[in-house]
Structures are given as structure tokens and as C-alpha cells.
Amino acid sequence: xxxxxxxxxxxxxxxxxxxxxxxxxxxxxxxxxxxxxxxxxxxxxxxxxxxxxxxxxxxxxxxxxxxxxxxxxxxxxxxxxxxxxxxxxxxxxxxxxxxxxxxxxxxxxxxxxxxxxxxxxxxxxxxxxxxxxx
Numbered sequence: 096x097x098x099x100x101x102x103x104x105x106x107x108x109x110x111x112x113x114x115x116x117x118x119x120x121x122x123x124x125x126x127x128x129x130x131x132x133x134x135x136x137x138x139x140x141x142x143x144x145x146x147x148x149x150x151x152x153x154x155x156x157x158x159x160x161x162x163x164x165x166x167x168x169x170x171x172x173x174x175x176x177x178x179x180x181x182x183x184x185x186x187x188x189x190x191x192x193x194x195x196x197x198x199x200x201x202x203x204x205x206x207x208x209x210x211x212x213x214x215x216x217x218x219x220x221x222x223x224x225x226x227x228x229x
Contacts (some may be wrong), residue, residue, distance in 0.1 A: 153198030157191040179221055187213045
């Protein structure tokens with residue numbers, strides 16, 4: 096299957112260069128040439144990008160934990176005097192990846208224990224105040 100023989104599959108994409116002149120580029124051929132609604136809201140780019148859907152409990156819980164960790168890093172890096180080092184964020188980030196992997200492989204008990212360890216690390220080492228213990 097060649098894209099040159101299927102002009103209906105080649106909608107032009109408008110791209111603007113730094114000089115302000117419009118140029119037309121052909122859309123890519125093959126499975127990556129999907130409509131915007133097919134991959135809308137996907138965290139992995141969808142099947143066209145070779146990814147998998149975020150669908151398991153471990154996918155969602157680790158994405159939320161990592162998003163909270165990234166938000167904490169960004170908030171604290173904007174402080175006048177940062178209270179922690181950048182390397183201190185690596186163990187819980189790697190921990191989230193490991194939890195997701197072993198949880199998706201079916202080892203739920205070790206994944207749960209490691210996830211609790213990641214959360215304890217975030218609260219103890221990064222000194223995040225516990226909101227409901229004030």
C-alpha cells in the first residue's frame with residue numbers, strides 16, 4: 096500500500112515556518128495517519144504510536160503519584176532557598192515505575208508494599224506535611 100496511490104489519505108497539514116510563510120506538508124502514511132479523535136486524551140499516543148492504554152489500577156495510581164511528585168519538585172524548585180536536592184526525587188520516581196511494572200505483571204502484594212514505601216519516602220525524606228494531622 097503506497098500513499099501516493101491514495102490521495103484521499105494525504106490531507107495537507109499546514110505548518111508555518113519562522114518567516115511567516117505557509118507551507119503544506121503531506122500527512123504521514125500508514126497506521127500513524129489517524130484522525131485526531133482516535134487518540135484524543137491518550138497518555139501514551141495510542142496504538143498508532145506503539146503505546147498501550149493506561150487501564151490498570153497500577154497504571155493510574157502510579158501516574159497520580161508521579162504527577163504529585165513532579166508537582167512537588169516544581170513547587171520546591173521555585174523557592175528562594177530549595178529545601179531538598181534534585182537526586183532525592185529519583186528514588187520515588189523509579190519506585191513508581193517499578194510498582195507499575197510488577198503490579199501489571201500480577202504481583203499485587205509486592206507492588207502494594209513498594210507503593211507504600213514510595214509514599215512513606217515522599218512524606219518522610221521529602222518532608223511533605225501530612226494535611227490531616229495538623
